[in-house]
Amino acid sequence: MKYADEFRNKAIAQGIARAIGAEVSSQRAYRFMEFCGGHTHAISRYGLEDLLPANVRMIHGPGCPVCVLPASRIDMAIRLVDRPEVTLCVYGDLMRAPGSQGQSLLRAKALGADIRMVYSTLDAIRLAEQAPSREVVFFAIGFETTTPPTAVMIRIAEKKRLKGLSVFCNHVLTPSAMHSILENPKIRDTGGVPINGFIGPAHVSTIIGTQPYEPLAEQFGKPIVIAGFEPLDVLQAILMLVRQVNEDRYQVENQYSRVVTREGNRRAKDEVSQIFELRAQFEWRGLGLVPNSGLKLKPAYAQFDAETRFAIHDLRVADNPACECCAILRGAKRPVDCKLFGTVCTPETPIGSCMVSSEGACAAYWTYGRVRDEPLRQTS
């Protein structure tokens, strides 16, 4: 497969792995957080940890939008779709995301709610056109990558006068989440597991560019390497992080230069800033309330805002107290450290956010990583 196989070359991977092995100092531990679920997936899918020296450890971050969506937002969506006039459009991996008390959209659908699995915002537009008497609500979720398509959908709805279409907005911002992780006292005071550097988002950075990470690197003294989602990208980013750590540098470096620029996609950013504005705070599963980390529609677009339109108010729902997602998302614990992992919390019956989507830290570990408990290390 052209443009994919080139970035999955075994010989090159082993070359980079050797370079990492040669660069690391046996005297220190390297703990890097890959922020994005896409990176987590690549690491697990290709077994990259088998290629890394024992003192380089990857910590799976909160960069999976389904995973960080709190139970309260699922409950709100279920309340929305309880209204008989509402058709809710959601991405498939949201269906099993846990709400409170065992609720999920999948269960709501089985009980008769009109929930449609869609693949893009265009499906929601089509549904709104086909059923003008229905209230079609698009469950918008995701980081900066998926916000521009939502903005475009609202523009189209405006232009086509689709009066029945609205958005349940759950878009969140990456730099705010990274800030929240680094501000966590456990990490700041190295009482928990210190993070020596970040692999920064791939797709998100195509939109926002590398610039927004610069204050973070500076303020917290952590190197950040923006990297693509292919396995060679990830390995190269790890090598770049190792070098920065060894040289006591903390810069934002761009491994994914074939796509990402410092400025990002100006047109997409403009479109987003015209339609969305910051929420004072937004709840993240695992991180709690994070200031300035979520988006909502500007008052001028209130007619497209499902929360305003249906007067759905913020709920607060407590997470399962035994769930360690909070510590796992912050890199303080590993999936196997959680009592629920693999017992009551599995991909079929997820309790915590990290098990919900295949990109979540626990789900990836469950699917791909359990073999690593055994000492067998591939040498060939």
Next chain:
Amino acid sequence: MSVKGYQRKLDLENGRVDLSHGSGGRAMAQLISGLFHQAFGNEWLARYNDQSAFDVTAGRMVMTTDGYVVSPLFFPGGNIGSLAVHGTINDVAMSGARPLYLSASFIIEEGFPFSDLKVIADSMGSAARSAGVHIITGDTKVVERGKADGLFISTTGIGIVADGLDLSADKARVGDRVLVSGSLGDHGVAIMSKRQNLAFQTEVGSDSAALHNLVAVMVAAGGSGIRVMRDPTRGGLAATLNEIAHQSELGFRLHEASIPVKPAVAATCELLGLDPIHVANEGKLVAIVAPDLADAVLAAMKAHPLGSDAADIGEAVADNRKFVQMATGFGGRRIVDWLWGEQLPRIC
């Protein structure tokens, strides 16, 4: 049966199924004789009984049943009719048996076009004939509009298995080889390419095919050295191997690089975030074969048109956790788990 009195001819071009076609009256008799018997025609159906009698030879028989709810009904490489014949033949054949007879039950939604029904019945008839299997009994029900999505078909299959053959998913042994009969994921990708909200252009057609002749040459080459056969339909290769691992209480080690996947299937899966080993097949089988006979069975498979891309993709290993593991093309390892959640509803 001769239908007396005037009856309007079935309008196979523009007509549609209505509730009278499931009522047990003359309209139903007309649908059965004018459409289904035409398509399936054989000596058993010609006797118009509610059941069919057939002779059995000494030995062991196998029986299986399956429901088909695929959406869309027509897809590249087949339709629900050919699928309903191939799928059930394959379930019979995976025991090593020779399939003999099928039953077919139709649940039709009011308003369904006769023209579509005829195409579907004809392809069932032709799939059965070319497989040397007879559809000898059936049933037709019509439900109100909105109560079924066009057409559902259930088929039951009966076959006869040779003495000494007792394939079963609990019979895999450590050291056995894992063989697949060809490229994986074709059926699922063909279906996805026709889904309304996912439509994309691809040259990939469904691999829907009857596998019993391939099974026969494998049995001739491997005999009871073939421990298990399964056709990896829903959930794909990953689900099939996990099932066998659990039933046989062992693990599997696969080599990603040796698993046959067409470039177009790989590219589609890449685009949609799927893994070909989770995608459904309708004309492929997985065989777990004793190590000393694996090469002979593989050679027999490769010599058959339906097994020309067959490959040895791994082995059974001792593992009390019953993990299916894979050496990635990258030099790492990963677990191949059951797919959780629904990758794509109504694939077959």
